[in-house]
Amino acid sequence: MKNFYIKDILPNQNIKLKCWIADKRQLKNNLFLDLYDGSGEIEALASINETENFVQLCKINRESCMEITGLSKKYKDKIEILIKNYEIIANSTLNIFPFPNAKSFNILSPKSSGRLLFHPTFYIRNRLISKILYIKAVFKREMQNYFWNNGFIEFEAPTLTRQTLYEDSGVVWINNKKHIGLSRCATFHLEPALLSFERLFTITNSHSDEKVKTNRHLIEYMHLKAEMTFVTLEELVEFAKNMYYQIAFNTYEKCKKIMNEIVGEEIVKNKLEKLNPKNHKVITYDQAVEILKENNIDFEYGKSLTTKQEKILTKKFNENFVWVKYIPYTVEGFMFKRYEKNKFLTMTADLIAPQGFGEILGCAEKITDYDDVISSMEDKNKMKDFERYKDFAELHKLGLPPHGGIGMGIERALKYLLNLDHVKYIKPFPVVKINQINH
């Protein structure tokens, strides 16, 4: 097993390191190498006088795997390796252009991003993508820590289901006739399990084949759902504010160096400060509609907010996070509880991130009463498929207490935090069109 990594290198050591060539530049009799391994990056220098088989080394392709022996030296504020000898472990012979880690290649530029979609197997090793995925892994770990520390257990929701939160049209079906498809939301499976555990969370690969393509949606996405008993909308909002902030804060504590590198220290600190619960604003849907009117937006009452409209709201509140409470039932799931004072509205709240990052998460109180579920299913045209929802509906006759939940799109939550243009950079094998899958 490998037991010495780049992260373990101290100055003035004789080292023997297994690593990969990210990039290289030859300057006469010197060869400058950018090396990487699973723990990080380091620069190395080979020269005709100091390095055995220097001429052959100059010819080795980028992305080859080598074991190098040499001396580590402090140079300014960094450590470098002076290569004495090397051995090739796995040659890179594929005719690939650009090389995934060529310094001149910017994987985030719009014209490059097809590489990630069509050849993720090669381009996932891009250093920037790797760092983003590392941050995502830490973010997921911090989610798990946060929920376990708050008395939740991680529950496994199924991928295959007959039930659909919204319209059937966005479902990835495995079987059209039987109405079995890939789950878009774990709600249907967390609610029955609430009776056993009362506090549950799950992190799933959810699927939604939306017709409209945006920079905030992938067909396969990482989805957090948490559900708890005896909770009000106001409590859910407070819980969710704190949750997102703490998870982001703890992730930054553990990934400070690479997050500063990717985002810029000032920007990421500003983003965290905006996430601080004390800076969130809470308004109602009706107030949001008023603000849009003030801005001469022709808005149809009962619809969802567009990205452009979300931008107007956060701008109004000094580019802070804005919660929109009491969303109309017309755009929400059928099991969401109605607002007592206006049954057109639901006991829900969505969190909108500033500067166009848009909706990140949502909270909802759920219906507990059977007749209310049936009436809501009638309103949402679900009764024609009653057989598919029968057991879920009847669960409301079986001691289901007041309860509510939170749903968050992980790629969106990180898109804001890492200041990225598109969620596809935060998914190792992104899918924007089903028939384009090449992995």
Add this chain to the structure above:
Amino acid sequence: MKNFYIKDILPNQNIKLKCWIADKRQLKNNLFLDLYDGSGEIEALASINETENFVQLCKINRESCMEITGLSKKYKDKIEILIKNYEIIANSTLNIFPFPNAKSFNILSPKSSGRLLFHPTFYIRNRLISKILYIKAVFKREMQNYFWNNGFIEFEAPTLTRQTLYEDSGVVWINNKKHIGLSRCATFHLEPALLSFERLFTITNSHSDEKVKTNRHLIEYMHLKAEMTFVTLEELVEFAKNMYYQIAFNTYEKCKKIMNEIVGEEIVKNKLEKLNPKNHKVITYDQAVEILKENNIDFEYGKSLTTKQEKILTKKFNENFVWVKYIPYTVEGFMFKRYEKNKFLTMTADLIAPQGFGEILGCAEKITDYDDVISSMEDKNKMKDFERYKDFAELHKLGLPPHGGIGMGIERALKYLLNLDHVKYIKPFPVVKINQINH
């Protein structure tokens, strides 16, 4: 929010508790109630003299949700509640038989288990199933802890993929023409990511629609895959022994009470002792075949072992865990490395649990060389679908170092530990036939 749970109850307290009725028995003017909530179970007593609205309480259905007020009393080695008053939060009015938590109902009996398959929404709240699922959640958490503590990161593998580890026939397809289906194994996606991280694990909902139905297989199952660079088969076997033992041991430390209750203290301790790495036996496939011959079994060389044959092996070694090394390529994935001394065999090892619990996990060194991958794909009839595997094959031209991995079926690992008859008890929404899904 609820902030007082059954687990918080001390003797001689005035308590106010939100909970559910699991079961109840009336004896003249006394009503004995089994109550539960998300944290555990407690017995309660109501009586005509001490409890307000006693007569109505006697009529309340099992599985109703109530808030009870009363006094906690120590009785022998347990705490009980004497109910003074109660309020119904959510009535149970569904005509359901048996009630999920009736004492007389044994959900593990073969004739009852259809309840879990056809009405998981109602029966997931069965106390025994809830405890098993709680243990599974802790087991998963301990897996995550084990891998993070050993320098791994949790990587997200996709659900949708074009690639198949074994035959296409067992795939759950979403799209037959395009060859896109649900992943059976994360191998194809962990290997490209190895270049970035070197040590990875993932826990997925994997899917395999096997034609043969056994008590060890579900169509949707929880699947651990770990992958690392620069590792030999012998190192993988040592790592996997220690991994399973430590995770099981740590799970027992956290779930001692309910595991003793479900399995029996002596049995579970014996099972853990068998898991201790010092008690594992390692033999080769050829030695296994010899042992079968000694037992007059007509075995076709090159096939997998059946459950019956696995039983003969573990019996031979005093019902200990047995590793079978160097499995023939005919029954392994195409990317598994061949054994230098006999190219019919692969650098793999499977762990067989004693007493018929069968195969739990497998380890494998993987091919690094492009020509070897192509030759193996030819042997396994994958070249007709080369387009689907092209990028994965070409990854072997791009600096892929020696590497290997471990795969474990979580339901199987827990089936052994919890001494259960069938994996379906360890999956909250089990699927044994696709067209029977009712969730």
